[in-house]
Amino acid sequence: MELMDTIRNRRAVREYTDASIDRTTIERVINAAILAPSAMNLQPWAFAAVANRGRIDEYAGRIKTWLLKDFSQTPFDASLRTLIEDENYSIFHHAPAIVLVLAKSVQPQAFEDCCLAAENLMLAARDEGLGTCCIGLARPWFNLRSTKHELGLPEQYEVVVPIVLGHPKSWPESHGRHPAEIHWLG
Numbered sequence: 001m002e003l004m005d006t007i008r009n010r011r012a013v014r015e016y017t018d019a020s021i022d023r024t025t026i027e028r029v030i031n032a033a034i035l036a037p038s039a040m041n042l043q044p045w046a047f048a049a050v051a052n053r054g055r056i057d058e059y060a061g062r063i064k065t066w067l068l069k070d071f072s073q074t075p076f077d078a079s080l081r082t083l084i085e086d087e088n089y090s091i092f093h094h095a096p097a098i099v100l101v102l103a104k105s106v107q108p109q110a111f112e113d114c115c116l117a118a119e120n121l122m123l124a125a126r127d128e129g130l131g132t133c134c135i136g137l138a139r140p141w142f143n144l145r146s147t148k149h150e151l152g153l154p155e156q157y158e159v160v161v162p163i164v165l166g167h168p169k170s171w172p173e174s175h176g177r178h179p180a181e182i183h184w185l186g
Contacts (some may be wrong), residue, residue: 006127011174014093014129016166021051021097023164025128026165030099032124036116039109044115048153056164060092063141067091074140084137091137095164098135100142102157114160121163138162167183 030047038044050056067074067084083089092098101118103110122132140161141147149155 006123008169008174010122011131011168012133013168013172014133015169016093016095016131017169019096019167020053021130021165021167023049023051024035025085026051026099027131029121029124029130029165031129033101033117033121034121036113038113038116039107042105042106042110043173044103044107045114046104046154046157048102048151049097051092051097053094053096056095056098057090059098059138060090061096062137063091064089067137067143070163074137076137080137085102091135092164093133095133095166097165099163099165100153100159101161101163102153103160104154104157106156106158109167110157111158111160118161118163120183121130121180127163129167130165131171134163135162135164 001023025051030049033047034043034045036045050059064084068081071078071084084091099121101114101121103114118134122134125132139159139162142151142153142162145155146155148157153159
């Protein structure tokens with residue numbers, strides 16, 4: 001795909017086939033992620049990946065339980081609780097892989113730099129015919145000290161963007177975009 005086609009055709013995918021994703025493919029999209037720009041070239045990112053659908057579904061269930069119990073401790077709008085309460089809702093949409101983009105620095109631009117890396121990852125995945133979806137609802141659970149300890153993540157690292165990855169059952173239509181709001185200065 002050409003770059004602009006990739007950008008125009010990237011979508012948040014929430015329905016995946018049963019096809020798995022191999023480690024080589026995950027490494028390839030992560031290697032695209034690390035090509036992102038970063039403030040002062042600090043490259044403050046690290047990544048954690050899971051390519052086991054059973055493990056991902058287990059985490060999804062645990063996160064859902066935690067959110068329903070501790071929703072008031074999250075920054076999310078109360079209206080999202082209804083979505084989570086649906087017994088058929090799976091936070092990771094039964095995707096076969098998940099990549100966590102981690103900030104390993106507390107430098108002022110680290111989070112923004114990790115978001116740039118996440119976008120590169122999602123565009124590289126789209127270029128490979130894979131769908132992605134950022135799962136912000138999972139971030140608070142992944143950032144719990146107990147979760148980091150269990151998963152073997154460094155306690156000082158912060159999960160910035162959990163991204164599911166898989167072969168889409170279909171590509172969602174575009175929701176369209178508002179025209180750019182541009183303020184010309186000077």
